[in-house]
Each structure stands twice: as structure tokens, then as C-alpha cells.
Amino acid sequence: MTVIDETILTVLNKATGFPIDQLAFTAPVDLDRVLRTAADVQRDWARVSRHERYRLMTRYAAAVAEHTDEFAALLSIESGKPLAQCQGELGICERLFRGFAERMLAASERADFLDNQAGLEGDLLLTHREPLGVVVAILPFNFPIELFAHKVAPAIAMGNTVVVKPPLEDPLAVVQLVSLMTASGMPEGLVQVVVGGADVGAALVDSDVPAAISFTGSTETGKTVARTAARTLKLLTLELGGNDAMIVLPDADLDLVVEQAVLGRSIANGQCCCANKRIVVHESITEDLSTRLADRFGSLRVGDPALDGVEVGPLIHDRAASKVASQVEETLQAGARVLAGGHRADGNFFEPTVLAGVTPDMPVARDEEVFGPVMSILEARDDETAVEIANNSSYGLSGAIFSADVGRAMRVATHLQTGQVVINGTGLYRPDVAGFGGYGLSGQRREGLSESLTEYSQNKNIVLRRVLDSGRGAR
């Protein structure tokens, strides 16, 4: 749905197909200039005191709050996501800039007396966190603003500068957020945005200038990024795809399961990394739960998110809608049955779809990520089989378990090979503070308030030799 000519990107309203705005693609010569500026500004920014960085970041958070309605409306039309979800994303952005600023200000650094090692009794070790340098942040189309904040806020808090590459499909709100930085008093060049697709992304990853790449997107692109980044041994954060399982044990509260499964599979129009794409149900309740899921999921209102009451908007482009249609078709040909939906509607809309009779050998039950509003129901005879089915994927992002018996759910949780497990809620759950990230092909390293300040900085050990009187405490 995004029309590209040689130099201009036209961004479209994803529900109507009408153009919203145009941006100039960043030419290779401009990319070099952006990277050089980022390196120059970083040397000055690293010397700005932490209390001043805190002041600028919290002022920016307040400016984001003031622009929430305007930017959320823009994100909604360029992404096709319902407005309330986009407002929520702006809220996360504001909280993260404030939250990372506060944590950075409160963090203390270490001084170690070294009399725990013979011969070093007079020495003092200071451990100081230094910035990495220039960080490149590459964003996916599904949560560009939330992920902008998860990458940019901790990076600048720790003294880095950032070059942001938003997705081609919906870059406009991110461009506005970057403009707001200088408008709210941050230095020019602290955060810059470049416009482009795979070629611009690859050039950034291959450049000698950045010290680190923070990438969120598909596993396939993540592998390409890792290969390219290996040449210069850049630090990599990779947040990649998922095919999360929601395990439903026989004593689960099925009303809660239906509510949470529908929520988890409809947010972002079914285009979420940590959504409950596979529902793994104990055989004694499969029929009952399947009927309820089909009734509820199949009755969600699909349409232009600008209209009141719409719960599911369009997929991001024609390719995405065709891919979901062919994945559903292949699963049906392999023997699954449609209980609700199953079709692509006009435009890039896809009906909320429930597939029953999915078996563990089918691609959607293993490594095929369906990026649209489709749930696959698989049956398990006991807890052990449910875990086997859930783990039978090279992804390992999030997951969910429903049971009235928390002890039983905990036992199952400890066996799941995923970076997160939610008990009695959808796995589409990301508290700001959690170190979010996946096992296996879902990625490397973690993002969140508790982790990212460390991820975007490095230890410098400074040792003062023979400064202590070979011991500690008053004599």
C-alpha cells in the first residue's frame, strides 16, 4: 500500500488507500552526512551532565504528552491500527522517556576495595558506565512509536546519539517525534531520522560509524542484519518474530481465556510479535473452547479504524494480506477446518479467523509466523504434550498458560522455552520494566526499563593503585 518512486516515498492511509503525505528518501551522500553528524554530536553529548540529560528527557516526555492526540491520529491512519491503541502507544512513549531518565539519574556507579585479593590491598577499582557511541535503531511497522521509545530513550540517557530508521510503511509519526526533540530543546543531531527500506537499513548496518544496532523486525531480516554487522563486530540487539502458544489446561476459566485470546490476537490487527498465534487446548475442553472462540473472535467488527466501534483494521499492505490468505489456505489443505472467518475481504482486510484441527506437523504450528488475525487451535492430551507442542518451534518469544491451579501452571511455565510466560492472561503483555526478548530465533538480548541502560552502555574500569592503607575501616 505504500507507493515508492525513485526519490519520494508516498505514505498511504492503510484503510482507504489514499495518500497522506510524502517524504524524500535519504540518499547515500546524505546518509554519510547523518552518520558523521551523529559521531560529532555524540562526543559533546557524552559530556552533558546526567541531571541535564534528565531535564531534557523529562521535558521531551511532557511535549510528547501534549502531542498525543495529534500523533496518535497520524499513526492510526498510516498504520491502520485503531485510534485507542495508537493513543496507548504514545502513552508508553511518554512513560519510557520519563522512566529511563529517572533510572539513569538514580543509578549509582561502583567503587570496590580490592582487599579481597592478595596483593591488591591498596588498590581501588572504579567501575563507570560509558556510552557506546552512535546507535542505529531500526523499527518495524507494527509498533514504531513504542519501539522508538524503547531504543532511543535509554540510548540517549546513557550518552549515545541515535540514527533512527523507521519502517517504510508508517514512518510519519516517528518523523514527527524526532522533530519534537529539537523543538523541545534537545541538541540538533542528537537523534536523526533517515528514510528508506532495506538498502538504507543495510547501509547503516554496514557503516563503520555506528557502534551498535538495535533492530526489531522479522527473523529473516534479523539474520541478514547479523551477517552484515559481523564485519565490524557491532553490538547487536535483535527483537524478532514469534509463534507464541497459549496453553489452556482443563480447569481454566474459559470466559477469561476467550477474553484474553481475542484481545491478544486482535491488537495491531493481529500483527503483533508476541500474540497468541497457537491455542493449545486440553482435549476435554477443545470443543467447548473452540466454539466460544469462534463466536467471539468471528464477531469482531472489521473496517476502517476511523469508524466508531471498529476493533480490527486492515493489514499493512497487499503482500501481507496475500501472505495470510495463502497461509490459511495451505493450513486448510493440510487438513485444518475453518470455524470463523477464513477470507480476505476487499482491500487489505482479513476476517478474524479461527482454525481448528491444526496438528503439530503443520507449518503454522511450528515455524510459520502468521501476521494477521488468525488463531490456530491444537489439541493436547495432557500437560506434557501441551509443552511439547508449544516448544516445537524455533521461535521462543512469549507464551501463556491458563489454569485455576497456579502451582500446576507454574510447573508448565518452567518447561516453556520462551523469554516470557504469562499465567492467566495473554502472552501479549509487556510491562515497561520487564526485560523483554526472546529465546531461539525470536532474538538476542533484552529491552525494558530494567535492562536497557546496561544494554546501551559499557563498563570502563579505572583502577587507582596503592592509594589505600592496605585495609579498610578506622584503626
Ligand code: NAD
Ligand atoms: P521487517 O523485517 O520486514 O522490517 C523491519 C525493519 O527492517 C524495517 O524498518 C525495514 O525497512 C528494515 N530492513 C529491511 N531489510 C533490511 C536490511 N537488509 N538491513 C537493515 N534493515 C532492513 O519486519 P516488519 O514486517 O516491519 O515487522 C514485522 C516483524 O517484526 C514480525 O516478524 C514481528 O514478529 C517482528 N517484531 C518483533 C518484535 C519483538 O519485540 N520481538 C516487536 C515487533 C515486531
